[in-house]
Amino acid sequence: MQNSLKRMWASLGMLAAFAAVLAAQATAAHKAVTIVIWTDSDRAAAVTKVAGDWAATNGATIKVVTKNFGDIRDNLGTVAAADAPDVITAAHDWTGQLAANGLVQPLYPSAAVKKQFPAYTLNAFSYGTAVKKLYGIPAAVENIGLVVNTKLAKAPKTFAQLESEALAQKKKAHLSFGIAVQQGSGGDAYHMYPFFSGLGGYIFGVNHAGNLDPSDIGVASPTLIKNAGLINKWNKEGLINSKVDGATAQNAFLKGQAAFWITGPWNADTLKKSGLSFKVMQVPAIVKPSVPFLGVQGFMVTKYAETHGVGSAATDLVTNFFASASAQTQLAAANGRPPANSTARSSDPVLAQFSAASKGGVPMPNIPQMNSVWGDLGQAWVKSTKGSGATPAAVAFKTAARAIANKIG
């Protein structure tokens, strides 16, 4: 055992050397003004480039971390302060949840910057139960539209025209649905919203202070209930069918079977490559205009920027630089969406058609109570449009409204 003691000292020496190397590497990380940005993989390259331009002229450095888009919101609440981002790419409907958690900071862009954005995009990023504040700078906008296969049908001017053309094509192609709009057993309130708004439904009312009011739920609004018979009629004639999921809807349209497809700009490339002749438009009005939900994506400054001592730098990057027309063009193009800054128009004709279909649209409610709405509203559509054995729409939507009110409490 004498030998092993010698060996032990030798090994301890090696351990120390190894540890020293690792330690030297870890301490090499310097502490200049470094801004950490969390973004999704689509936008990572564009963010790196745009923020890099800013960093180069301002003597800062940028570290871009790529995450799944949804994980940005979820991880921001649990990340350790040392690893936390200073700036995030965000969807406007996260605003309420992130602000209620105290994770993001209010922003005050100059009047000149604000002027360049449509009012709804700024409003979409504003939240506050007492004082309404702006928490994000918009970068890109998106909404769904009605895609018409112009070989199979004429672009409808009225909803009655859409209905008759869709049903004619349904019969001709032996389909089980007229309009390809995705639901599936889980439901999809987002894609059904044009029908919902066209029938006079709304999600939350607005209180006297101009904030969304979670106690005023319009899922079973009187207008909607009065017109609920239309849903039963559509179900009976098979105009819409809740068994159609995303893949079924897409296939039916791309194979030239369905004449109408409800989808968004994320399928713009697929549409262009399909070789079909198509046109994107808003769903024709039913009893009210059939407006889509509007989604706005943009950038926020987190509370960690201040902890990291880069609060003013991060604010400057987001409010002045990401808001500029040239940055917006690059950022939006990277994600295949039209830019939010109205002086930075997208040159893509298909995206322009999608933009036109947004007219009068409603930004998705950005208050955290919206979490209680998606599932129930989607299920109300699933139940009332599942073909034979469907629940009458008036009952389904009243049930959903009650369940949502219960959850919000």
Next chain:
Amino acid sequence: MSTAPVPPPPSAPFKPGLVARAIAAFSGTPGLAIKIALLALTNGVAVWAGIVLVDRSRWIALAILALATAAIDFIYLVPRSWAVPAKFLVPGTIFLLGFQLVPIIYTIEVAFSNYSTGHISTKAEAIKQIKINSLEAPESGKQYEMAPARDASGNLVLILRQDPGGDVFVGTKKGLTPLPKSAVKVDPSGIPLSAQGYTVIKGAELFTLDVQLRGFTVPTKGDAAIQPQGVRQAVELRPTLRYDAAKNEFVRISDGEVFKDNGKGSFVSASNPKDELEPGWKAFIGFGNFDKLATNPLYRDPFLRVFVWTIVYASLTVFLSFAAGLFIAIALDKKGLRGQKLYRSVLVLPYAMPGFLSLLVWAGLLNDDFGVVNKLLHVHIPWLFDANWARVSVILVSVWLTTPYFFLVSMGALQSIPTELTEAAKVDGGGGWSIFRRVTLPLLLVAVAPLMIASWAFNFNNFGNIYLLTGGGPYSGTSSVAGSTDILISYTYKLAIASGKGSDYGLASTVGIVIFFIVASISGFTFYRSKSLENTR
């Protein structure tokens, strides 16, 4: 293999087996080298972790890390006989602590807190954020383009250009002083570039001012002040709430409304308990979540329904899979069956394929308008759209996924039953069925029962099967959190991510603890029963 093994002749020289030779090969210098390399790696990781912990001032964690690393080095390097068992126990113990105990402790901690949307930070952070969120632009509040600068004596000041208007000022901690317009040059977007008598700060130095700029306010009228936002803009803001640290409450300045700490992680208005300030903070609420689960019908009613279905689902899945697996195993157990290996391999396939893939494929196959199943059978069954059919679908697919497992274990167990026993039973005049029931099955159950319990516990928490096949749906009745095929674990997940005002991790952890006690007590009881089964042998 029917002949009895011949004992080796006693004179044969000792020939160590492959494993023994492999161990011997590593027990010299190569073994030591591998040991040192692994230990060096462990120490290296510990040093790196130590640096991170020092960086974050986690001193307790650092002490534990240092002690643990020293202990590991000591155990593996010091040649003492008592250290030998520790060498084998230490790695397992570390993983047990890290992957079992720590998550359990966290879950318990969360279950007794209000951790949920709006309650994720500490109280100090919440107070700070409430103050920031309470700032409001006063009526006729002004916005400015700004450039931080130094005056003649080197003090930090703000050169401000009102927007709109274009009047220029210098802002100090004392207040606003107008400057002549000609004294300040601005860039096209209105940001001051230079000012007579002041040195405008530019370039990299600008960002090093972060802390000073944040604390820099230029008082204007009343409690309003101009505050820098970033490095190029400043805004006139005033607080709408005042924090009284001594009384631990916020007061609304406009009408004197008091917001008191309600002891549950929120400042709540004294006159309207629904009016609370955001954000709140994470607070200990004792048995609040357990109370909610037991008494609030919104959570209690779906919980009971989901609980019953979970038991039915797990039990039916295990029993049907076991029955089917055993049946196939017996059918294929016949000696001399042609293509036996082929049948066995094909039958194991569902088990060999990744379950996630199979589940997604099944979800497509069972679609009632476009699915293959209905098309082949020429029926129109709403497999996933009707509550009871969805339950049938979930069980069928789970059985399909679990049967190969029971086929494998039954096959093994059947072969371990000595043929003498069944032959003896045959001699005693037993028929096929009674031999199976009285001899084969009891012997089989001794081996398979513990596996059935394990499989039951697994299916009790089989999140993937439910989530990927039906997502818990379809939904009926008034509860939209719990669908007709939701089992407790998927119900918990939904509670955690989509309940009321966002997410409720506290309540979800509470359900997690309840699930643990249910599974533990049922498994414990059945293990106890199966032990008595073993004793009857």
